[in-house]
Amino acid sequence: MPLDHPLNSLGLPKPPSETRVVVAMSGGVDSSVVAAQLAEEGYDVVGVTLQLYDHGAALAKKGACCAGIDIHDARRVAEEMGFPHYVLDYENIFQDAVIDEFADSYLAGATPVPCIRCNERVKFKDLLQTARDLDADCMATGHYIQRKQGQNGPELHCATDANRDQSYFLFSTTPEQLEFLRFPLGHLPSKDATRELAAKYGLSVADKPDSQDICFVPNGNYAAVIEKLRPGAAEPGEIVHADGRVLGTHNGVIHYTIGQRRGLGIGGLSDPLYVVKLDVDKKHVVVGPKEMLSTRNVPVREINWLGDEPFDSRAEWQVSVKVRSTRPPREAVIRPLSPTTAEVELLSPEDGISPGQACVFYETEGSRILGGGWIWRGEG
Structure with missing residues (x-):
């Protein structure tokens, strides 16, 4: 111009x-x-x-x-x-x-x-x-x-x-x-x-x-929309403790999210339990104590990088990341595995990180967004 x-x-x-x-x-x-x-x-x-x-x-x-x-x-x-x-x-x-x-x-x-x-x-x-x-x-x-x-x-x-x-x-x-x-x-x-x-x-x-x-x-009724889009999606299954005990039944994995505590229908237990994993193949909602939700290592893919240097030009990047829209950025280290995949290590663990959520990268000092990617499996 x-x-x-x-x-x-x-x-x-x-x-x-x-x-x-x-x-x-x-x-x-x-x-x-x-x-x-x-x-x-x-x-x-x-x-x-x-x-x-x-x-x-x-x-x-x-x-x-x-x-x-x-x-x-x-x-x-x-x-x-x-x-x-x-x-x-x-x-x-x-x-x-x-x-x-x-x-x-x-x-x-x-x-x-x-x-x-x-x-x-x-x-x-x-x-x-x-x-x-x-x-x-x-x-x-x-x-x-x-x-x-x-x-x-x-x-x-x-x-x-x-x-x-x-x-x-x-x-x-x-x-x-x-x-x-x-x-x-x-x-x-x-x-x-x-x-x-x-x-x-x-x-x-x-x-x-x-x-x-x-x-x-x-x-906000996700399950009702899923059932309408995919009839038969809400198949019943078991609520299983991480130690293998069967604690109850559910009306479909789609009704649950990682980190959920309320509405599990398994009262009478001494310690509070949280949804820690959703096993779709077995139709299991896996529950466990809160500490099982704690994660430091977050695998991320489909990365869109907005930094000035190529993403995989360094062995690691010191950044802040958000793993959920409602949470403040936390300090982290990103280790690129390719131009679009990486392992993100949080310096302090976060609870309830779920596959399907975004992991967004920020400058540690300043307001710039450096990109982000998608969390794709929840291994702790």
């Missing part, structure tokens, strides 16, 4: 009026504020909302993104701010890229994170390509994460507001995608600041509650 024009607020060397931005609009307050702010700054904004799953079922469900009510809300914001808005039917793509794997990995005893796969395989892949097809200069989203220009190109950094930071769900963003993506909310001090902007722009969604659920899992 020619640099005879000063950089605009999105870091591009042309006036906003000549800069087309596709905004991924979920219908929530965050992406709506991004679209409204860029429209007010004079950018050529195009709003795009993805219909990801059955529209009829979605209409009856509030509190999840990309449902019928949310499509309506996104369209209304576009009308209020005077920019075009399109709804794209991505149901088949979403089914193939996200929902099917979610069901299969759950059946295999893992605890998947479909929101990461959706960002990786749908929003930042197919939607991003659609944005390029629309001749956009960049694509903006309402995620709470920061993109900063580093010596070797754009870097991914945590949001200013640690309580809103979404870096755990965006670790698989590639350097090529990062060139094209923008995250205008990442620097805001709080969610209240976002809602204040929504009120300033007079948006109808200013007071809309945040979505809490995975969009296709109403009320």
Whole structure:
């Protein structure tokens, strides 16, 4: 690009009026504020909302993104701010890229994170390509994460507001995608600041509650969704102590997660027991004392590396890692086994690490995200 024009607020060397931005609009307050702010700054904004799953079922469900009510809300914001808005039917793509794997990995005893796969395989892949097809200069989203220009190109950094930071769900963003993506909310001090902007722009969604659920899992009932997707999946089996004793029965491995303590239905025992392993082949829910959940060694694969040097150029990396979205980063050593696999050693053990969760890498000092990968078996 020619640099005879000063950089605009999105870091591009042309006036906003000549800069087309596709905004991924979920219908929530965050992406709506991004679209409204860029429209007010004079950018050529195009709003795009993805219909990801059955529209009829979605209409009856509030509190999840990309449902019928949310499509309506996104369209209304576009009308209020005077920019075009399109709804794209991505149901088949979403089914193939996200929902099917979610069901299969759950059946295999893992605890998947479909929101990461959706960002990786749908929003930042197919939607991003659609944005390029629309001749956009960049694509903006309402995620709470920061993109900063580093010596070797754009870097991914945590949001200013640690309580809103979404870096755990965006670790698989590639350097090529990062060139094209923008995250205008990442620097805001709080969610209240976002809602204040929504009120300033007079948006109808200013007071809309945040979505809490995975969009296709109403009320967080994973097992009900799995049974619907994979009839017969909830086969009964035994609850077995790690020492081999049979303690009871269950109605399906899919109803349990690693680290679970409540709802096991095996009362009357002196010491509390936790789910320490799910043996899908034997249909066993294996339980044991809390110390059996403690893990220091975490095998990770499908690694997306965002550091400046090649991942396997060193024998080890001193980093901090998150092994669950709700936990703070812990100091760790990563030992690469290949460009996309590694053993991660936590300096202090963590409880309840589960296959299917992400392991996200951070600088030990600073806010930069160095990438991450997927935990694939839970050996302690």
